[in-house]
Amino acid sequence: MPPETGQRLVASALLLVALLFCMQARANDVERRSPRAEAALMPRATSWADREAGAVRGITVGPIESTLHPSVGYGTRAGFEALLEARSMGANWVALTPFGRVWDLKGSGVDLRFEAPVKSNTRDIEKSIEHAHALGLKVMLVPHLWVESGEWRALINPADDEAWARWTRSYRRFLLHWTDLAARTGCEMLSVGVELRSWVTTARVASFSPLIDEVRSRYRGLLTYSANWDDAAYTMIWNQLDVIGVNAFFPLTDRKNANFGALLDGGYKAAEQLHALATEWDKPVLLTEMGYTTRSDPALRPWEWPEALSNVTLDQEAQAMAYRALLAPLVDEPWCAGFFVWRTYADPNDVSQEPEWGFSPRGKLAELVLRDAFATPWASDPHRPWLNVLAAQRARTPSIFAWH
DSSP: OOHHHHHHHHHHHHHHHHHHHHHHHHHHHHHTOOHHHHHTTSOOTTHHHHHOOOOEEEEEEEOOOOTTOTTSSTTSHHHHHHHHHHHHHTOSEEEEOOEEEEOSTTOOOOBSOSSSOHHHHHHHHHHHHHHHHHTTOEEEEOOEEEETTSOOGGGOOOSSHHHHHHHHHHHHHHHHHHHHHHHHHTOSEEEEEESOHHHHTSGGGGGTHHHHHHHHHHOOSEEEEEEETTTGGGOSOGGGOSSEEEEOOOOOOSSTTOOHHHHHHHHHHHHHHHHHHHHHHTSOEEEEEEOOOSBSSTTTSTTSOGGGOOSOOBOHHHHHHHHHHHHGGGTTOTTEEEEEEEEEESSTTOOOSSOTTSSOOTTSHHHHHHHHHHHSOOTTSOOOHHHHHHHHHHHTSOOTTOOO
């Protein structure tokens, strides 16, 4: 037997042992689940607070849904390694993002196939959720739309009432497919949409609200929606949801070469906007996505897609500073339910998914900030003795996340 084959067998055996151990721990945890915790899964105005689960310390683990890569992605050993790595960083949640394909902004319909057939993709995501739960990670499922024309999903705008009705029926099929998977796998949270500005900030919202009611009738977990940072205040469905979700790609500055103090000022301005949302709707705010690319001035126009950039200057320090500046003002705010970092991928060793200057914090200075943010007690954590111990330890230990 070649040495490399033996090494792979040993690695597989170790992963299997780890998975079996975690699955048993998960089973024991379910047996100990209190009636209060089970009741908290029922939709209610105070559902987030009733869970007493504390702040989300989350990582979005992106898919590799291609039949050209059958041994990586959701549900594979490589995908399990990605989840294990997220837990080792200190994450307590992961977000998984099954995609549907939309051809252009006319909104002719959602194709549930993305890169892989629907049945196999569904099976793989179901397995990935099982793996996450076995590792003690909670899961937010985020059905996402990919627009083939390269345009932004927020601008999908069917031509007339009839076209909107067709689009609504198609999106309903897409959303309920993943709602039913979230229900049968016990996903702790579901996002009913991502950046659907033309739908949920206009009069067209009248056709979206019934979809949420239908999701409620089939799914008992927490519901959110992933609004873009600049239209969250105009989104008209927050009254139907448990948590206000914001894709928080806030620009923290309006000039190049801004220092950390200037970025931090931008972070506090972003926090003020989020606080206003939480106050208006009397609900917690969750950063359903947050992140900055690994380049100079990433906080200037953070929405710029890495693949669209050229002549990029790599800058890990700038990425790490932007992380700190956005997260620092939120740690002490009890209305902030936490955050999901955008993103790593369902194969830790595959660096082909985005350019070197992309969003992933893995193996960069931003990962150190992320680990520190995960380890920091947040104001939205419930009172637990270990948090006091941790706080005392951190008071004696210099931290790169100590921004005060």
